[in-house]
Amino acid sequence: MEKRVYKDAIYNQLARVTKALSSPKRLEMLDLLCQRPWSVEELAEEAHLSVANASRHLQVLRAAQLVEATKRGLYVEYTLSSDEVCTVCRDIRALAERQLAEVERITAKLVAGREEFDTIDRDTLRRGVRDGSILLLDVRPANEYERGHLAGAVSMPVDDLPERLRELPRDQRIAAYCRGPYCLFASDAVRVLRGKGFDAIRYDEGIADWKAAGLPIATGANGSKAPRAKRGSNRR
Numbered sequence: 001m002e003k004r005v006y007k008d009a010i011y012n013q014l015a016r017v018t019k020a021l022s023s024p025k026r027l028e029m030l031d032l033l034c035q036r037p038w039s040v041e042e043l044a045e046e047a048h049l050s051v052a053n054a055s056r057h058l059q060v061l062r063a064a065q066l067v068e069a070t071k072r073g074l075y076v077e078y079t080l081s082s083d084e085v086c087t088v089c090r091d092i093r094a095l096a097e098r099q100l101a102e103v104e105r106i107t108a109k110l111v112a113g114r115e116e117f118d119t120i121d122r123d124t125l126r127r128g129v130r131d132g133s134i135l136l137l138d139v140r141p142a143n144e145y146e147r148g149h150l151a152g153a154v155s156m157p158v159d160d161l162p163e164r165l166r167e168l169p170r171d172q173r174i175a176a177y178c179r180g181p182y183c184l185f186a187s188d189a190v191r192v193l194r195g196k197g198f199d200a201i202r203y204d205e206g207i208a209d210w211k212a213a214g215l216p217i218a219t220g221a222n223g224s225k226a227p228r229a230k231r232g233s234n235r236r
Contacts, residue, residue, distance in 0.1 A: 020064035025049060026057050027089065033067065034086040034208040035140070035179055036147035039075040086208045093181075107182070120175050120201050122213065128173065135172045136203070139189040140179060142221070148207055150177065151216040158185045161192050173199045180206030 021027060028047050032038055038046075044054035058078055061067045066085050067078050080086060097103050120128075128134030129152045138145045138153040145155040156164055158178075168174065174193055178185035186202045193200035211217055 016064050017066070020060050020066055021088075021092070023057065023060070025053075026061055027092070029054070029057060029061070030066065030080070030085060030089050031180070031182075031208075033078060033080050034089060035144045035206070037070075037077045037079040039072075039077055041075070043078070083211065087212060090208055090212060118201060119204050122203075122205065125175055125203055126215075128175070133173060135169065135174045137168075137174050137176045137189065138178075139176050139185045144179075146219065146221050148217050148219055150207065150210050151218045153177070153218075155221065156189075158189045158192075161189055165193075165196055165198075168193075168198065170198065173201060175201050175203045177203040178206065180204070180208065 021030075025047055029038075029043050032043060032046055040055050040058060041051055043049075043058070044051045047054060049057070058067060058069070062069060062078075065081055068081050070077050070079070120134075125134060125136065129136050136150060136153040138149045138155050139158040139161065140149075140155075141157050142155055145153070145157075149155070156167075176186040176189040176193070178189075181204045183206065186204075190200045190202050207217065
Protein backbone atom coordinates (compact mmCIF):
# COMPACT_ATOMS: atom_id res chain seq x y z
CA MET A 1 0.00 0.00 0.00
CA GLU A 2 2.84 2.37 0.79
CA LYS A 3 4.27 1.74 -2.68
CA ARG A 4 0.92 2.56 -4.25
CA VAL A 5 0.67 5.80 -2.29
CA TYR A 6 4.21 6.71 -3.37
CA LYS A 7 3.49 6.03 -7.05
CA ASP A 8 0.21 7.94 -6.99
CA ALA A 9 1.94 10.91 -5.37
CA ILE A 10 4.77 10.92 -7.93
CA TYR A 11 2.53 10.61 -10.97
CA ASN A 12 0.24 13.31 -9.64
CA GLN A 13 3.23 15.65 -9.64
CA LEU A 14 4.21 14.62 -13.17
CA ALA A 15 0.64 15.30 -14.24
CA ARG A 16 0.93 18.88 -12.96
CA VAL A 17 3.51 19.49 -15.67
CA THR A 18 1.66 17.67 -18.44
CA LYS A 19 -1.59 19.46 -17.60
CA ALA A 20 0.19 22.79 -17.83
CA LEU A 21 1.53 21.75 -21.25
CA SER A 22 -1.85 20.56 -22.52
CA SER A 23 -2.97 23.93 -23.89
CA PRO A 24 -1.98 25.07 -27.41
CA LYS A 25 -1.76 28.67 -26.24
CA ARG A 26 0.48 27.78 -23.31
CA LEU A 27 2.78 25.83 -25.62
CA GLU A 28 2.95 28.87 -27.91
CA MET A 29 3.78 31.10 -24.94
CA LEU A 30 6.57 28.79 -23.83
CA ASP A 31 7.95 28.77 -27.37
CA LEU A 32 8.00 32.58 -27.30
CA LEU A 33 9.65 32.58 -23.88
CA CYS A 34 12.43 30.45 -25.35
CA GLN A 35 13.34 33.61 -27.32
CA ARG A 36 13.44 36.17 -24.48
CA PRO A 37 11.50 37.39 -21.42
CA TRP A 38 8.06 38.80 -22.24
CA SER A 39 5.50 40.88 -20.38
CA VAL A 40 1.90 39.66 -20.07
CA GLU A 41 0.80 42.39 -22.47
CA GLU A 42 3.38 41.40 -25.10
CA LEU A 43 2.48 37.71 -24.88
CA ALA A 44 -1.22 38.53 -25.12
CA GLU A 45 -0.67 40.55 -28.30
CA GLU A 46 1.60 37.94 -29.91
CA ALA A 47 -0.70 35.01 -29.05
CA HIS A 48 -3.88 36.95 -29.96
CA LEU A 49 -5.34 36.72 -26.46
CA SER A 50 -6.85 39.21 -24.07
CA VAL A 51 -4.48 40.29 -21.30
CA ALA A 52 -6.75 38.60 -18.73
CA ASN A 53 -6.72 35.30 -20.65
CA ALA A 54 -2.96 35.43 -21.15
CA SER A 55 -2.50 36.09 -17.45
CA ARG A 56 -4.59 33.04 -16.57
CA HIS A 57 -2.49 30.84 -18.84
CA LEU A 58 0.69 32.20 -17.28
CA GLN A 59 -0.61 31.49 -13.79
CA VAL A 60 -1.12 27.84 -14.77
CA LEU A 61 2.45 27.67 -16.08
CA ARG A 62 3.72 29.39 -12.96
CA ALA A 63 1.84 26.97 -10.69
CA ALA A 64 3.64 24.12 -12.45
CA GLN A 65 6.91 26.04 -11.92
CA LEU A 66 7.59 26.25 -15.64
CA VAL A 67 7.83 30.05 -15.67
CA GLU A 68 8.88 32.76 -13.23
CA ALA A 69 7.61 36.33 -12.86
CA THR A 70 9.63 39.43 -12.03
CA LYS A 71 8.33 42.93 -11.45
CA ARG A 72 9.91 45.41 -13.92
CA GLY A 73 8.62 48.88 -13.18
CA LEU A 74 4.93 48.93 -14.12
CA TYR A 75 5.09 45.54 -15.81
CA VAL A 76 5.49 41.92 -14.78
CA GLU A 77 8.05 40.12 -16.93
CA TYR A 78 7.91 36.35 -17.41
CA THR A 79 10.86 34.06 -18.06
CA LEU A 80 11.31 30.31 -18.26
CA SER A 81 12.21 28.77 -14.92
CA SER A 82 15.09 26.86 -16.54
CA ASP A 83 16.57 25.92 -19.91
CA GLU A 84 15.10 22.44 -19.45
CA VAL A 85 11.64 23.86 -20.11
CA CYS A 86 12.77 24.91 -23.57
CA THR A 87 14.30 21.47 -24.10
CA VAL A 88 10.96 19.85 -23.27
CA CYS A 89 9.19 22.11 -25.78
CA ARG A 90 11.69 21.10 -28.46
CA ASP A 91 11.20 17.43 -27.62
CA ILE A 92 7.41 17.77 -27.86
CA ARG A 93 7.82 19.40 -31.26
CA ALA A 94 10.16 16.64 -32.48
CA LEU A 95 7.86 13.88 -31.18
CA ALA A 96 4.80 15.41 -32.82
CA GLU A 97 6.64 15.80 -36.12
CA ARG A 98 7.67 12.13 -36.03
CA GLN A 99 4.36 10.67 -34.87
CA LEU A 100 1.66 12.92 -36.30
CA ALA A 101 1.22 13.22 -40.05
CA GLU A 102 -1.14 16.14 -39.37
CA VAL A 103 1.85 18.31 -38.40
CA GLU A 104 3.32 18.01 -41.90
CA ARG A 105 -0.06 18.62 -43.53
CA ILE A 106 -0.73 21.72 -41.43
CA THR A 107 2.75 23.06 -42.17
CA ALA A 108 2.20 22.49 -45.89
CA LYS A 109 -1.04 24.50 -45.76
CA LEU A 110 0.65 27.24 -43.75
CA VAL A 111 3.26 27.87 -46.42
CA ALA A 112 0.92 27.38 -49.39
CA GLY A 113 1.09 30.29 -51.77
CA ARG A 114 4.43 31.51 -50.42
CA GLU A 115 7.72 31.17 -52.24
CA GLU A 116 9.52 28.27 -50.63
CA PHE A 117 13.25 28.00 -50.86
CA ASP A 118 15.88 25.49 -49.90
CA THR A 119 17.20 25.56 -46.37
CA ILE A 120 20.76 25.38 -45.14
CA ASP A 121 22.05 22.93 -42.54
CA ARG A 122 23.81 24.02 -39.36
CA ASP A 123 27.33 22.87 -40.24
CA THR A 124 27.28 24.49 -43.68
CA LEU A 125 25.95 27.69 -42.14
CA ARG A 126 28.66 27.83 -39.50
CA ARG A 127 31.42 27.23 -42.05
CA GLY A 128 30.05 29.96 -44.30
CA VAL A 129 29.80 32.48 -41.46
CA ARG A 130 33.39 31.68 -40.41
CA ASP A 131 34.87 32.08 -43.87
CA GLY A 132 32.78 35.14 -44.71
CA SER A 133 30.84 33.61 -47.60
CA ILE A 134 27.53 33.76 -45.68
CA LEU A 135 25.91 36.68 -43.86
CA LEU A 136 23.65 35.41 -41.08
CA LEU A 137 20.58 37.63 -40.79
CA ASP A 138 18.33 37.65 -37.71
CA VAL A 139 14.93 38.84 -38.93
CA ARG A 140 13.14 38.72 -35.57
CA PRO A 141 12.12 41.95 -33.80
CA ALA A 142 15.13 43.91 -32.54
CA ASN A 143 14.31 43.41 -28.85
CA GLU A 144 14.47 39.63 -29.30
CA TYR A 145 17.83 39.96 -31.02
CA GLU A 146 19.21 42.10 -28.20
CA ARG A 147 18.16 39.57 -25.55
CA GLY A 148 19.89 36.72 -27.38
CA HIS A 149 20.89 35.76 -30.92
CA LEU A 150 23.06 33.32 -32.83
CA ALA A 151 26.66 34.44 -32.49
CA GLY A 152 27.74 36.31 -35.62
CA ALA A 153 24.23 37.24 -36.70
CA VAL A 154 23.22 40.71 -37.88
CA SER A 155 19.83 42.13 -36.86
CA MET A 156 17.46 43.22 -39.60
CA PRO A 157 13.78 42.74 -38.63
CA VAL A 158 11.67 41.52 -41.51
CA ASP A 159 9.43 44.60 -41.37
CA ASP A 160 12.49 46.85 -41.82
CA LEU A 161 14.00 44.81 -44.61
CA PRO A 162 12.60 46.63 -47.67
CA GLU A 163 14.03 49.96 -46.45
CA ARG A 164 17.43 48.53 -45.50
CA LEU A 165 18.35 46.49 -48.56
CA ARG A 166 21.18 48.87 -49.48
CA GLU A 167 22.97 47.87 -46.28
CA LEU A 168 23.31 44.29 -47.50
CA PRO A 169 26.26 43.02 -49.54
CA ARG A 170 25.69 41.25 -52.82
CA ASP A 171 28.95 39.31 -52.72
CA GLN A 172 27.73 37.10 -49.87
CA ARG A 173 24.98 34.56 -49.56
CA ILE A 174 22.40 35.64 -46.97
CA ALA A 175 20.93 33.10 -44.55
CA ALA A 176 17.84 34.38 -42.73
CA TYR A 177 16.60 32.87 -39.49
CA CYS A 178 13.83 33.69 -37.01
CA ARG A 179 12.16 31.91 -34.09
CA GLY A 180 12.25 28.40 -35.47
CA PRO A 181 10.58 26.12 -38.02
CA TYR A 182 7.01 27.32 -37.34
CA CYS A 183 7.87 31.00 -37.66
CA LEU A 184 7.42 32.57 -41.11
CA PHE A 185 9.58 35.68 -40.67
CA ALA A 186 12.55 33.99 -42.36
CA SER A 187 10.47 32.78 -45.32
CA ASP A 188 9.07 36.28 -45.79
CA ALA A 189 12.59 37.74 -45.60
CA VAL A 190 13.96 35.31 -48.18
CA ARG A 191 11.06 36.10 -50.51
CA VAL A 192 11.85 39.83 -50.30
CA LEU A 193 15.59 39.27 -50.75
CA ARG A 194 15.22 36.91 -53.68
CA GLY A 195 12.81 39.32 -55.30
CA LYS A 196 15.55 41.97 -55.22
CA GLY A 197 18.17 39.66 -56.68
CA PHE A 198 20.01 38.62 -53.50
CA ASP A 199 21.30 35.09 -53.04
CA ALA A 200 19.20 34.24 -49.98
CA ILE A 201 18.33 31.06 -48.14
CA ARG A 202 16.38 30.15 -45.01
CA TYR A 203 17.86 28.64 -41.85
CA ASP A 204 15.06 26.78 -40.07
CA GLU A 205 16.45 26.47 -36.55
CA GLY A 206 15.99 29.13 -33.91
CA ILE A 207 17.85 30.23 -30.81
CA ALA A 208 16.51 27.32 -28.73
CA ASP A 209 17.94 24.76 -31.17
CA TRP A 210 21.25 26.63 -31.28
CA LYS A 211 21.49 26.62 -27.48
CA ALA A 212 20.62 22.94 -27.33
CA ALA A 213 23.53 22.17 -29.66
CA GLY A 214 25.90 23.92 -27.23
CA LEU A 215 26.63 26.75 -29.67
CA PRO A 216 27.35 30.32 -28.54
CA ILE A 217 24.59 32.84 -27.97
CA ALA A 218 25.39 36.56 -28.06
CA THR A 219 23.45 39.46 -26.54
CA GLY A 220 23.21 43.19 -27.15
CA ALA A 221 22.89 45.25 -30.30
CA ASN A 222 26.57 45.36 -31.35
CA GLY A 223 25.92 43.27 -34.44
CA SER A 224 22.86 45.21 -35.52
CA LYS A 225 24.54 46.67 -38.60
CA ALA A 226 25.30 44.68 -41.71
CA PRO A 227 28.72 44.90 -43.41
CA ARG A 228 28.83 47.92 -45.67
CA ALA A 229 27.87 46.96 -49.21
CA LYS A 230 30.46 47.64 -51.86
CA ARG A 231 29.98 50.83 -53.86
CA GLY A 232 27.65 50.13 -56.74
CA SER A 233 27.11 46.53 -55.64
CA ASN A 234 23.37 47.07 -55.07
CA ARG A 235 22.77 48.14 -58.63
CA ARG A 236 21.26 45.55 -60.87
